[in-house]
C-alpha cells in the first residue's frame with residue numbers, strides 16, 4: 001500500500017530509488033568548459049523546428065539569434081559564443097536521432113563564462129506589462145529547462161479560453177544524482193523569486209507555490225527566508241512535498257500541491273495551472289530584466305566513474321564528450337553515459353551529442369549500476385505480482401500495455417491509455433521479472449505516432 005496517497009503533499013504510486021545526490025550537492029555552480037566549438041540544435045524544444053538564420057562562414061556574435069520559426073509553438077535559438085559558422089549539418093540528438101544543428105567555431109577558447117546576472121536593487125515587477133514579459137521570454141528562446149523543453153512563452157501567455165489561476169514553481173528535482181536545480185535554489189534565490197513574480201504578472205495567476213521535496217531542507221529554508229526578506233512571503237508559498245520519484249513530474253506536483261488531477265490527454269493549462277521549473281524561472285528573470293537570451297545553463301555532471309563531478313555553467317551546444325573531459329574523464333568501470341538522470345534520461349552512444357536547453361545532467365553509470373538494463377539480469381515471464389500497477393503514478397496498467405505492444409496490438413495498448421504514460425520508468429524499476437516495461441511503452445508510442453503521421457500525410 002502506498003502511504004503517500006494519504007498525504008496532502010504527495011501523489012499515488014511512485015518509487016524511492018537511492019538519491020545519490022551527495023556526489024554533487026555541495027558543488028557550487030562553477031564555470032564549465034570554454035567552448036572551442038558548439039553545435040546549436042535547431043530543434044531543442046517541443047514544437048516547430050527552427051530555420052537557420054545564418055549560413056556557413058557567417059560571423060556571429062555571442063547571444064545572436066541564429067535560428068527561428070514563425071510557428072506559435074516554437075522557440076528561437078542563439079549562439080552562446082562569438083565565432084564563425086563552420087557548417088549547418090546533422091548532429092546526434094538524444095531523442096530525435098539526427099537533427100540539423102548550427103556548428104560554430106569560437107573565436108577564442110576562453111575564459112569560460114561566469115554566471116554574472118544579479119537582480120537590480122530597484123527591480124519592480126510593476127514596470128513590466130504581460131505583453132512585454134511574454135515578448136522578452138519569446139525572444140530569449142526560453143523553454144522549460146527541467147527536461148520537457150516546452151516554450152515558456154506559450155505556457156505563460158494569457159489565454160481567455162484557458163485562464164490560469166495557479167502558478168507552481170517546480171523545485172523538486174526528484175531524479176537521482178541531479179543537483180543543478182538544488183544549487184540554483186541556494187545560489188540564485190533572488191533571481192528565481194524575480195522570475196516567479198514576472199511569470200505571475202504575465203500569466204495572471206493569483207496563487208503561487210514553490211514545491212520543493214522535503215529532502216532539501218536548506219533550499220526550503222533559504223527560499224522562505226528570501227521571500228520574507230523581499231516582502232513576498234504572503235503571496236508566494238513554499239510547499240514542502242514528500243521525497244518520492246517522480247514528484248517533479250508536472251502532473252504529480254499538481255496533484256501534491258493542489259490535490260487536482262490533470263485528466264489523461266490534457267495539459268495543466270486546461271485546468272488553469274502553469275508549472276515552471278526553478279531554472280526556467282531564473283532564466284526568465286535574466287531574459288526580461290536584462291534581455292539575456294538562453295545560451296548557457298547549469299548542468300550536473302555526475303556518477304561514480306566521473307573524476308570531478310559537479311555543477312557547471314555550460315554553453316548550450318557543448319558536446320557531452322567535451323563536458324566529461326572537462327570533468328577529468330571517467331574511470332574504467334564506466335559503462336553507460338546518460339543525458340539526464342538514470343530514471344528518465346536517454347543513454348547515448350555518440351559523445352559528440354550536443355547539450356540542449358533542457359539537458360540538466362550528464363550521468364555516467366557503472367556496469368554494476370545498470371544491472372537493471374539487463375546486462376547481467378535475466379528477463380523472466382511476468383509473475384503477475386502487481387508491483388508495476390502499484391508504482392505507476394498515472395494509475396495505468398503497465399504490464400497490459402507492454403504486453404499489447406509486444407504483440408503489436410497497438411489499438412489494445414491505446415485502449416489501456418498508453419498515451420497517458422509519462423515514461424517515468426517506475427514500472428520497470430520495480431519489476432522483479434526485469435521486464436523493460438517502459439521500453440515497450442515508449443516503442444508503442446513511437447509506432448502510434450508514426451501511424452498517425454502516415455495517415456495524416458496520406459490525407460493531404
Ligand code: SF4
Pocket residue numbers: 391392393394395396397398420421422423424425426427428437438441
Ligand atoms: S506505465 Fe508509464 S507512467 Fe506508469 S509507471 Fe510505467 S513508465 Fe511510469
Ligand code: SF4
Pocket residue numbers: 381382383384385386387388389399427430431432433434435437
Ligand atoms: S511488476 Fe513485472 S512481474 Fe509484476 S505484474 Fe508487473 S510486469 Fe508482471
